[in-house]
Amino acid sequence: MRIAVLLSAGLHPVSGAPVLPRVEAQAIRLAAGLAASSEIFGLHAGPEAAAVAEALGQGLDRIEHVAVAAGEDPVPALVARLAERAPDLILAGRRSQGGDESGLVPYALARALAMPLMPDVVAAAAAEDGALRLDQSLGRGALRRVLVRGPVVVTCHPDAPAPLAYAYGRARRGRVETVAIAPVATPAPALAAEERPYRRRPRIVKGAPAGGSAAERLKAATGESGPAGSGRLLIQPDPEDAAREILTYLRQIGVVAAPAEPKT
Amino acid sequence: MTRPRRDPRAEWAAQFVAGAGLRPRYDRTRRAAAGRPRRDPRSEREAQRVGAAARPRYDLGQAGRPLGEAVVAPPRSVPEAPQTIIVEAPAFLVAVVPDAPGGRLSGHDRQVLGAARALAGREGAVAAIVEGACEGLGAAGADRVLRLEAAEGYDPAARAARVEAALAALAARHTLFPESLDGGDLARRVAVGLREPLFTNAEVVAAKGLVRPARGRRVEQSLAAPRFATVAPDAAADYAGPPREARAVPIDGPTPPPPKSILSATRIPADPATVPLSLAEFVVSAGNGLTDLDSFRQVVAALHATPGASRVLCDAGLMPRHSQVGASGTVLAATCYFALGISGAPQHLQGVAGCEHVVAVNTDLHAAMIERAGLAVVQDAQAVMPALLRLLAQETAGRATGAGKAP
Ligand SMILES: Cc1cc2nc3c(=O)[nH]c(=O)nc-3n(C[C@H](O)[C@H](O)[C@H](O)COP(=O)(O)OP(=O)(O)OC[C@H]3O[C@@H](n4cnc5c(N)ncnc54)[C@H](O)[C@@H]3O)c2cc1C
């Protein structure tokens, strides 16, 4: 099996220094765990090859670098190279880090290559006759196990297993190769947005109606109007009654399943 | 802005009392055409007089009204049911594609509908595109509803194709998606499929424009409302006005589904026993007031919850350290927190701050946990736990034999 891992040039969210985004390191681990005998290579499109050299120490032996001018859409170059190499599995991060963070690159690639895309995968394993068994995160620890066939684009979710440890020797042995490519696809339409320094905004107070008065907002913020405000207090009830009340309450808010109807 | 010019001569003329002898007489109590009504302290005082006894008595508590001028308050109408707002011929449409898991709007869906309502303003209409039946769309702010036929199984590509076809037919000015796991995925598929740029993860949605964070939240990008956008959670307020019409709009026949690549999809629910405490949905927690940890573990298993504990129990080695809830343990994001024998120290309550519902059992009426709880039971936890277990066992037995009746 041939696996391509897409690497973007990430920036650290705090220091702004170049760094390999964590989800992409996790994607490398997913690829490494999938099949030891398969060919795994990284692919980066950008002006600098050095930006992704860190990935060599995280478990890749070879990275292909396609030169693309800074600020240009990397998708046409990536599509051209991936069409040439025809990998069976393309792994990408869920969102890049330090750029636009829009997460559109894998979707544009899947569309251009006419491949299916499976988002937010946390585990991957090979199944019978060439199919892949992927576990998608549904949040809160729930998973969806999907069986897919054939070349597929997969994006990796941050809940996937932690990346492999950085190994200096591997980083020294690995190599980054620059390949020349003639892009074929047309770049995606871009939005001309205006930029300014980030400003934190107050979070929406849950339960406060839009256009409500200041007193209503204060009530919602202090929880007086919520369930805490209308709390029920049972003083020294019979334990059986207390248990019944608790169970009814838990069912009402939907955290405990209702008792199944007795079969008649 | 100019005030109307006063004409004192005309005011005097209006107050003139005709036929009152030679000397001209003016009735100064007569109200001027505009402005504040003139007070008449004498008649106000008279109105406060109670009884007709020789010695006058006044009720100063009642606001004095001049006797002659009966105040007719407009009859207070009973607040009627708010009228449904109908937008007959909208100037433009704002489409929303909610996730609506299980035919019910999530909190995030409501926020996106509220954001769409803000974009639509008075002239526009909000059109929700849902799969299968979905309730509460009108109250959440939808003027129109497009119902796609629900598909079985998990096939995001087919769903995206259906939504694309519906959006192409609708010709909406803006389309909003929730930036959730499924909604964000669908938005990207649809935008790439229609070759439209997508404005992702908008944190401000207003008619003036949308704002999103970028480059690790160091800059923000703003744009006049784009055609396609996804809205971050907790970025917009729910729609709070009177209910909308949610009129059903017919749509064309089914679109041919794209080739299937998914062989099978099964949902694996989170295992409450192993899910990390910070992700758990329902946490049952034990404190220093519990002595019977065996029945506590049985209660946790019977309720399908994730076990938690206060620091005292973790320090004593009775519960594992990774189950500690609180400032120096895990901060929960659970929907419900069930505290047994926990006093509710500030360090512990910090971990529970994000929980929507709290149930507490404690012998102390004045414990902080009792105050925080939505359902508080002042009772011995050692007695409540076996009662809970008995109740749950009864229900299971009733289900098995088919004779029992759930309360
Ligand atoms: C720096 C610092 C950090 C801390 N961080 C944490 C933290 O992260 N998490 C944390 O939990 N604590 C933390 N603590 C400790 C915290 O201050 C409290 O000491 C601790 O939370 C108290 O635990 P408790 O409520 O279980 O015990 P107690 O305070 O002893 O309360 C026991 C409660 O059980 C009730 N009770 C007794 N018998 C029964 C019965 N039979 N049935 C029902 N109820 C009964 C009592 O009325 C009482 O309210 C921290 C403290 C410090 C100083």
Ligand SMILES: Nc1ncnc2c1ncn2[C@@H]1O[C@H](COP(=O)(O)O)[C@@H](O)[C@H]1O
């Ligand atoms: N220039 C690039 N070269 C290779 N892969 C990229 C590039 N940009 C983005 N990707 C991949 O696409 C994912 C999502 O990126 P983005 O759409 O920019 O948020 C990243 O995690 C990478 O795996």
